[in-house]
Amino acid sequence: MSYKITFDETKCVACGACAIACMDQNDILVEEGQFPLRRTFTRESRLHPEEKFGYYSHACEHCDEAPCIPACPSGCLFKDPETGFTVFDTTNCIGCRSCAFACPHGAPAMGLDGKMLKCDGCNQRVKAGMLPACVAVCPFDALALVEE
Amino acid sequence: MTREEQLLKAKIPGPETGIEIRRTMCDICAPGAHCGVNAYVKDGRLLKVEGTPGYPGSNGKLCTKGAANRQYIYRKDRILSPMVRTGPKGSDAFRTATWEEALGLIAENLKKIKAESDPDSIVWYTGYSKWYRPWLKRLCHSFGGHNYMTESSTCYKSGWMANNLTFGRDMRPDMMGRPRLLVGWGSNPYINAYLAGRGFAASKDKGVKIIIIDVRRTQASEKLADLYLRPRIGTDGVLAHAMAKIILDNNWQDQEFLDTYVLGVEEYRRMVAQYDLETAQRITGVPKEDIFRAAQMIAETKPCSVSTNTGITHHKNGLNTCRAIMALNILIGNVDQPGGIAPVYDTFLEMGAGFDTREEEFIFETRTPERLPLVGQKRFPLWYDMNHDGQAMDLTRQILSEDPYPIRALAAFGMNTRMFPQTSQLLKALEKLDFMFATDLFWTDACRYADVVLPACSSFERGEVKAYPGGFIAYTQQAIDRVGDCRSDVEIIAELAKLLDTGDELLMQGYDACVRYIFAGNEEELDEARRTGTPVRSKHFKPTPPGSYLAKGIETPSGKLELYSTRIAAIDPAAGLDPLPVWFDGDNACDKTEYPFTLMAGARLPHAIHSRCHDVPWLRSLRPEPMVDIHPEDAADLHISQGDPVTVSTTAAALHLKANLTLSANRGDLHMFHGYAEANANELVPNTENDPYSGFPSFKQIRCRIQRDETSPQTSADREEEGGKLHEL
Known part of the structure; x- marks a missing residue:
C-alpha cells in the first residue's frame, strides 16, 4: 500500500493554514529560526498582458524513487512499507546535506539539532487511521491523502 | 525511539499516550464562524488542535488563525493574575493583586463616580471576543448606565444599518x-x-x-x-x-x-x-x-x-x-x-439559527430611561436612532472636550486601542480618566492605561453556548487547565454585578443560569449538547421559507423596501443626511499633489485579525514584518524595491515599514494591514474622517504619500525581475 499527499493548484489560495497545522503537529520553533515542513507561496507573474497569480502549498513529495534515500551516506532515509511515505531515523545523521542536494523539490532541511528534518507524511497519524495534519486542516480541500 | 515515544511525538490520542480529544470551539474571530475544535489534551495542557468533523458550518476545517489556537492560548504575554497599577499611565509599572482586592477596587471606584456624577459618566466598552456581550450590556443597564459601546462602532453595524434602512432587516x-x-x-x-x-x-x-x-x-x-x-x-x-x-x-x-x-x-x-x-x-x-x-x-x-x-x-x-x-x-x-x-433573524449573538431566544429581553429588561445623550448621539444621530448604544468613534473627542459632559471612567473589556483612528489621541484621552479597568487575555496597550487589569480566559478554558444555522445549539465545557489565575469574562461580570450592588439576581447567578433564561424551552438541548460535546438541533427550529418576509410585512417605517429612507428623512435635517443613497466623494481634504496616493488600512491577511495574531509566532512567521503593498510600477517610479524600508505619511502621521511590491494593489493605491504595535496603520487615519451616517472611520480611503527611506542603502529597482518573483506569503 502506498499513500500520497496530492495538491490541487486550482483550489489553493496560499492561506497558510497547512503550514500552521504542520507547525502545531510538529512543534516547530519558528522563534528559533525553524521552518514548517510544508510551506505556502504566492507567485505573481508580471509579464504584460499575462499578469497572473499562482498559489501553492509545498512539502516533500514522497517520490516513488526518492533520490534522497540513496543519497544519504548514513542510511537515515527509507520507505515505510506500510504507508509508502519517505520516513527517516536521524540517529546516525551527520548533517552532510546530501539528501537536500539530491532532492529536486528542496524538501529536506536541517533541524535545530543539526540533523535532517522533513515531512514524514504524518506517518504515525496515517497508520492510526488519521489524516496528515495539513490535509485535515486545508480549508479549501486543495490537499488530499490518496491511496495508490 | 520506542513505539510509545513515537506515538507521543505524533500526538496520537489513546490510552497508550494518555492524550485525550476534547470538544471546544475557536473564538479568535467573530461569531459568524466559531468553528468546532478537537483539542488534543494531556494532563490539562493543549498539545494540538484540529477541526471537529460534522460540526455545524466548519465541519472539521479550521482557518489559518484557528489552526494556531495553541500558540494563541499560550502566548507569552498572557496575563496571569489581576494587576494594579503602581506607576504612570501608559507604563508597565504594575503589581499583582488578589481577585478580591482588584474587584473591590473596581467596585469602590465605579460606585463613587456613579454617586458623584452620573452612571453615564462611566463607559462600558467591549472589543473581542463577542461571546459575553449580552452579559456586559445587561451589567451596564443594571448599574443604571447606558453608555455601552463596542468595536462594532467600526465593524459590521454600518452594513447592518444600511440593510435595515433599506429592507427593514439585515x-x-x-x-x-x-x-x-x-x-x-x-x-x-x-x-x-x-x-x-x-x-x-x-x-x-x-x-x-x-x-x-x-x-x-x-x-x-x-x-x-x-x-x-x-x-x-x-x-x-x-x-x-x-x-x-x-x-x-x-x-x-x-x-x-x-x-x-x-x-x-x-x-x-x-x-x-x-x-x-x-x-x-x-x-x-x-x-x-x-x-x-x-x-x-x-x-x-x-x-x-x-x-x-x-x-x-x-x-x-x-x-x-x-x-x-x-x-x-x-x-x-x-x-x-x-x-x-x-x-436574517438573529437567534443569539447576531447569528440566525432558525429559532427564537430571549436574548433581547435579557439585555434590556434592566435598562432604565436615558437622562443624558449617549456618546456620539449628537454627532452621529442615525447611529443612535438605530442602535441606542454609544458610537465609540466619538469617545476620544468627548473625553478630551467634556462636551456634552465629562466621561470619568472606562470599563474596557478586550479593548484594542489600535482599532481607533489616530490611536495616540485615544491614549491621551485615556490618561485623563479618573478610573479605568481592563480585562484581556494579553497585556495590551489598553491594559497599560488601566488602573486595574483582570486576566480573562480563552474559549478553551471555559464553557460557552452558541447557536448555529440549522437550529443547532452547542454548549462546550472547559477543555484545558486555565493559564495562570484567569477567569471567564462572565464570571467577572457576575462578580461585579454583586459588588456593584445592582440587585440583579439573574446576572449574579452566573453563566449557566443566564443561558437557561435566554434559551428557555431548550433545556434538554442544552443539557444534551453539554453532556455529549456535540451540537444538538433545537426542537423549536423552524426554517423561514423565502417569500414569508414580504408576505408578513416589511419592517421599515413605510412597510415598503425603501430606496428612499423614511427613517433618514425623520432625522434632524441639521445632520445633512440624504434619504437617498447619494454618492459623494469620500476623499479627505488635503493637498492632493502632496498626498498623491490613497491608503487603504485594513486589507485582510489570512493569518491575522486585528491586533491579536501579530504576537503569535507561527502566524507572524508567514509575514514577519509589517508591509505596505504597492504596485510594482508605482514602486519603480519611486525607486522602491521589494523589502525596502519606506515611510508612508498622511496629514495625521507618518509610519515606517517595508514595501511589498504586488499587482494586488492598483496604481495609486497603498494597502496595509492594521494592528501592528510597531506600525499601527490606523494612526495614519485622521480622527475626523467619519461617515456621517454610521460614524465609521474612513479606514479605507485616506490620502497619503510614500517614499523610500533615505537612510537605507541604495537599492536598484531594476533588480526586480520582469518575469515575476517568488516570495513567501
Whole structure:
C-alpha cells in the first residue's frame, strides 16, 4: 500500500493554514529560526498582458524513487512499507546535506539539532487511521491523502 | 525511539499516550464562524488542535488563525493574575493583586463616580471576543448606565444599518436557494470568512457565475471571478448607480416587484440618471463595457444575489455605498426570493439559527430611561436612532472636550486601542480618566492605561453556548487547565454585578443560569449538547421559507423596501443626511499633489485579525514584518524595491515599514494591514474622517504619500525581475 499527499493548484489560495497545522503537529520553533515542513507561496507573474497569480502549498513529495534515500551516506532515509511515505531515523545523521542536494523539490532541511528534518507524511497519524495534519486542516480541500 | 515515544511525538490520542480529544470551539474571530475544535489534551495542557468533523458550518476545517489556537492560548504575554497599577499611565509599572482586592477596587471606584456624577459618566466598552456581550450590556443597564459601546462602532453595524434602512432587516445571500449568479462586492471570502469562501468555491464548481468587484486583486478575483471589476477606491457607489441606470434604461427591472414592494423608485431613478456610462468610467476607472456587462449579467441571471462586506463601509460615503449596492437586489426583484437575498433573524449573538431566544429581553429588561445623550448621539444621530448604544468613534473627542459632559471612567473589556483612528489621541484621552479597568487575555496597550487589569480566559478554558444555522445549539465545557489565575469574562461580570450592588439576581447567578433564561424551552438541548460535546438541533427550529418576509410585512417605517429612507428623512435635517443613497466623494481634504496616493488600512491577511495574531509566532512567521503593498510600477517610479524600508505619511502621521511590491494593489493605491504595535496603520487615519451616517472611520480611503527611506542603502529597482518573483506569503 502506498499513500500520497496530492495538491490541487486550482483550489489553493496560499492561506497558510497547512503550514500552521504542520507547525502545531510538529512543534516547530519558528522563534528559533525553524521552518514548517510544508510551506505556502504566492507567485505573481508580471509579464504584460499575462499578469497572473499562482498559489501553492509545498512539502516533500514522497517520490516513488526518492533520490534522497540513496543519497544519504548514513542510511537515515527509507520507505515505510506500510504507508509508502519517505520516513527517516536521524540517529546516525551527520548533517552532510546530501539528501537536500539530491532532492529536486528542496524538501529536506536541517533541524535545530543539526540533523535532517522533513515531512514524514504524518506517518504515525496515517497508520492510526488519521489524516496528515495539513490535509485535515486545508480549508479549501486543495490537499488530499490518496491511496495508490 | 520506542513505539510509545513515537506515538507521543505524533500526538496520537489513546490510552497508550494518555492524550485525550476534547470538544471546544475557536473564538479568535467573530461569531459568524466559531468553528468546532478537537483539542488534543494531556494532563490539562493543549498539545494540538484540529477541526471537529460534522460540526455545524466548519465541519472539521479550521482557518489559518484557528489552526494556531495553541500558540494563541499560550502566548507569552498572557496575563496571569489581576494587576494594579503602581506607576504612570501608559507604563508597565504594575503589581499583582488578589481577585478580591482588584474587584473591590473596581467596585469602590465605579460606585463613587456613579454617586458623584452620573452612571453615564462611566463607559462600558467591549472589543473581542463577542461571546459575553449580552452579559456586559445587561451589567451596564443594571448599574443604571447606558453608555455601552463596542468595536462594532467600526465593524459590521454600518452594513447592518444600511440593510435595515433599506429592507427593514439585515440581509444575506440565500445560498440554500441556489443563486446562479453571485456578486461579491468588496469581498474576498477565501480570507475574510473562509466558510463563505468554501460556499463560493462550491457554487463555482456547480457552474454558478461569479462577479467580484474589488479595488484589490485578491484570491477571489483570481480564482472565483467570471467577471472582475476594479473601481478606484471610494467610487463603488458610482459603479452601483451606473449599473442601476443601465438596468432601468433597458427596462430590465422587475417592474411588478417595484410597484408592489418599493418606496422611492422615481426619486432613485432621477438620482442614478446622472451616472451614464461615460461619467461612471471617468469616475470609477472601470471600462464601460465591463460595467454594462455586469449590469446585464445581474439583470438577466435569475436568481442572483448581490452582497457586500464591512470593508465597503470604511469610507466617508460607506453606508450610502452599501445601500447603493444592495439596491440592485431590489431592482431585479431578488429580495426574499430563493437564491436572492434573504432576511436574517438573529437567534443569539447576531447569528440566525432558525429559532427564537430571549436574548433581547435579557439585555434590556434592566435598562432604565436615558437622562443624558449617549456618546456620539449628537454627532452621529442615525447611529443612535438605530442602535441606542454609544458610537465609540466619538469617545476620544468627548473625553478630551467634556462636551456634552465629562466621561470619568472606562470599563474596557478586550479593548484594542489600535482599532481607533489616530490611536495616540485615544491614549491621551485615556490618561485623563479618573478610573479605568481592563480585562484581556494579553497585556495590551489598553491594559497599560488601566488602573486595574483582570486576566480573562480563552474559549478553551471555559464553557460557552452558541447557536448555529440549522437550529443547532452547542454548549462546550472547559477543555484545558486555565493559564495562570484567569477567569471567564462572565464570571467577572457576575462578580461585579454583586459588588456593584445592582440587585440583579439573574446576572449574579452566573453563566449557566443566564443561558437557561435566554434559551428557555431548550433545556434538554442544552443539557444534551453539554453532556455529549456535540451540537444538538433545537426542537423549536423552524426554517423561514423565502417569500414569508414580504408576505408578513416589511419592517421599515413605510412597510415598503425603501430606496428612499423614511427613517433618514425623520432625522434632524441639521445632520445633512440624504434619504437617498447619494454618492459623494469620500476623499479627505488635503493637498492632493502632496498626498498623491490613497491608503487603504485594513486589507485582510489570512493569518491575522486585528491586533491579536501579530504576537503569535507561527502566524507572524508567514509575514514577519509589517508591509505596505504597492504596485510594482508605482514602486519603480519611486525607486522602491521589494523589502525596502519606506515611510508612508498622511496629514495625521507618518509610519515606517517595508514595501511589498504586488499587482494586488492598483496604481495609486497603498494597502496595509492594521494592528501592528510597531506600525499601527490606523494612526495614519485622521480622527475626523467619519461617515456621517454610521460614524465609521474612513479606514479605507485616506490620502497619503510614500517614499523610500533615505537612510537605507541604495537599492536598484531594476533588480526586480520582469518575469515575476517568488516570495513567501
